[in-house]
Amino acid sequence: MRNTLALFLLLILSQAELQSAEQSKPNIVFLFADDQSTYSVGCYGNSDVQTPHMDRLGRKGVIFDKHYNTTAICMASRANVFTGMYEYKTGCNFGHGDMRADVWSKSYPVLLREAGYLTAFAGKFGIVVQGKGLCQEDFDYWGGSPGQTSYQTAKNKSMEKYAAEYPHSTLSYAAFAKDVIRASVERKKPFCLSISFKAPHKPATPDPRFDEVYAGKQFVKPANFGREFGKHLSLQSKAGRQYPRFTEWKYDTDYDGEMAKYHQQVYGIDVALGMILDELDAQGIADNTVVIYTSDNGYICGSHGYGSKVLPMEESSRVPLMIYDPRSPLNGKQVRCDRLTGNIDFAPTILELAGVPIPNNMNGKSLLSLLKDPHQGGHEQLAFINVFGPLPTHSLSCLTPQYKYTYWWYADDKMKPVEELFDTQNDPLELVNLANQPTSEAILQEMRKRYDQELSKWQREAVDYNDYQRYGTLFERELPSTDNSQ
Template sequence: MRKKYLITIASAVACLILDSVADDRPNIVYLMSDDHQATAMGCMGNSEIETPNLDKLASRGVLFERCYATTPLCMPSRATTMLGMYEYKTGCNFLTGKVSLSNWKNSSYPMLLKKAGYRTAFAGKWGFNLEGEVSAQTSAKDDFDVWGGLQGSQGNYLTEKNKAMKAYAKEYPHVTRALGAFGRDFIVDSAKQDQPFCLSISFKAPHAPYNVIDPEDQKKYAGVRFSEPAGFDQEGWDNLAIQPKLGRQYMQRDRWDKDHYQDHLRVYYQLISGVDSAVGMVVKALEEAGVADNTVIIYTADNGYFCGAHGLQGKALPYEQATHIPLIIYDPRTPKAARGRKTPAIAANIDFAPTMLDLAGVPVPAQMDGKSLVPSIQNPDHRVRTQLGLVQNWDVLNRDMPKALAVVSEDWKYIHWCYADENVPVCEQLFDLKRDPNEMNNVAQSPEKSAILKSMQKHYDAFHQQWVEGCVDGPHYKRYATIFDRNIPWQKKDYRVDIGRGDTSQLTEKEQKFHALILDMFGEQTIQTYTEQTGAAYPVEGKR
């Protein structure tokens, strides 16, 4: 009887200890913008943009100066963020596949945190599909305690057009600040609960279209003449390799040319200023609810944006402006010596899920590729890696011409463009990011850099081997074991090149929709010119 009594007491004490530990777990606020170039923040040295709330957050936390989107495109990046895995493991990109329900249920940070007792909420642009679902509105929303997902895959800047956000439309007609209000209300309600919470907000801004600006921001940057990026307009086009000229980023380059740049950057910055205000709303809510001292805030983006650099629009390509993303992490519990610091350590979106799980004391699944950034938050001099792989596995019609793999370190980036033919030479690029951060001077052919080139090629081969051994079992990923192998001659690669030449019978239903969309946007003559650029007999001017 005494033994049984002692066991009962011991069990009760254990429960009390566990409850105490659980109570000490931090709340987590994950804030992600869309197409936010890393340098478009005051704290990153940009004197032309106003981001006071982000700047204040950076002054209190750690600013990661070299964070990357491993696949710099909306859908695959969002899947990677949720799962902590490279695209070749998530199997998710436009035209290639969806996230498996098994991965979502068992390996995503929202599901793992919820199973660990966190109260969870998602609001904003969802942007990727789960296996078997019609849209995020029919599946993922049931996995969160509170849901504020925007309508469809992209959402709408007008709050009233997003069903889950309609309640905020009168006070906040633009969805960016409406998302800030959603976060505020979730924080206030969660502060009353007896459990930690994880709030994930995915802003639509500053993604196009650029014609719906919050009235609060419409007068900002009036009369400002913005500086132009390195490699702007014709200079950028002349300096590009051939392969990146065979994709949509070059096809639509006139959207950010010298005739449109000033107007586009103005509204782009206005949209970012709106996000900054929404971040301020969330931070204020944490303070007023009395939970700021135990809440970790992460601010980042799904990918960067060219904004005219290299003469390009869009993202996807493995150059800095597209892959380099903001990352600010503020943990109020860290030593004061670690706050307000900048670190050049290489971080990535594969690290966000492991970091949040580590913060919550939840075991990180072995299949995650990312590393917890907690050691770097506590000591900004700490490095979790020496190099990182980058993926460009997207084309508007799923052709191979503009696709590439790359590896990046603190000092160097190596890019291997997978496509070549009789008129398009094999292209590898090596950039000295310390001396040439805008990647204007390819030194791959320089004898003085041969040792560095061999070292980066070795890292590339190792990353490619990870793809070979770990990719999902699907045709869109297995075939790249060959396509991305730089040691296999191009003549032995079965490239996908002819999609879109007029005969669409070989396209999937989704690809046919993309084909029709391009025709509708650009006309028959434009798409004919665009697709003819991919033919072996069509020489395209560019640098190797």
């Protein structure tokens, strides 16, 4: 009888300890905008915009000033984030193919759910997994939609119940988040909530409830705005849709009107962020919830005379990142981190937060050390990849905390291979191509070596499907290709 009672008490204590351990794990909120540039956020230096909740998140936590998407296009960037790997290892992008199930099996949502986390996703899923589609069954709560999704909440099937109160999708995702937060508290389980907003992706469709925020507003143009500041950029970069969109999207003739719509969409996300933060406070779990805010890529709103994204220039490749971890010693000190980080770092960061081992297939590094010391950690170099769109725009770049080197390999009767080298620390507007400066020969040689290192990784690690192998040859310096066919 005594043995039975002792075993019963031991079982109760074990269950209590397990429940206590589960409750001590931090909740994780990962918020992902679509096409949001750094100059759309007040804490990144733009006094023309209103982003009070993003700014508050930055003040409370850490603002990252050298954060890049290693591929600046929706589908590939989302694959990078889910898996912590470069595109040539995810094998996933428009025009190449869907993600394989074995790749998805090591994504952060799958690994966290296996580890006991309650997982939730809403918004633009952005990828398709072979044999699984949108992977709805891999989440406890689902508000995701296929393709580009819709700004009309009622047209997103999984979000229909929020349409009456929030007809515009941006705030509907905040309503979904509030429901997930409440459910996790009731179930006493740690959660990982991932929200991928459609905003501010084209077609520009702001929530009309915020029409007054920027009505009649005149915006200061960036100092590299217009075609006169793009003459030094490669012909290859002008071969894609980014170049004509400067005029097609009326940045040249209606800059204020276009930017009012763009910033109004971002304002809607800011309101949604505020709703989520308020709910964390209301449920008493803000002190055990890590909030990560970023974007899938930036946006070129007229800089250098281009529009859209994809290209390696700062406006499209570098994005806002603010992280608030309530356990960080840096909180409230308005700290900025200038170490080099990338979107491949999110999966390992989220896994480390949850106490889940980081698979050795991941290219990224956890960012948690930077929340203790913003000057120790990050990457010495990163690759930036574009293999989307017209072949001339396909390229590989190498980034360091100070420099960006791109080798534009494509050649035909109108263009020849060229190099671009920018000092993004002292020339953030990328106005001077140092590859053409004799005084920069030493750093050019150094960046060529670093580029070759990134290409070597591609050659060793690229998947053998979805047309990723050939770029290991196409992107080689000093070995111009004679086959420019698609």
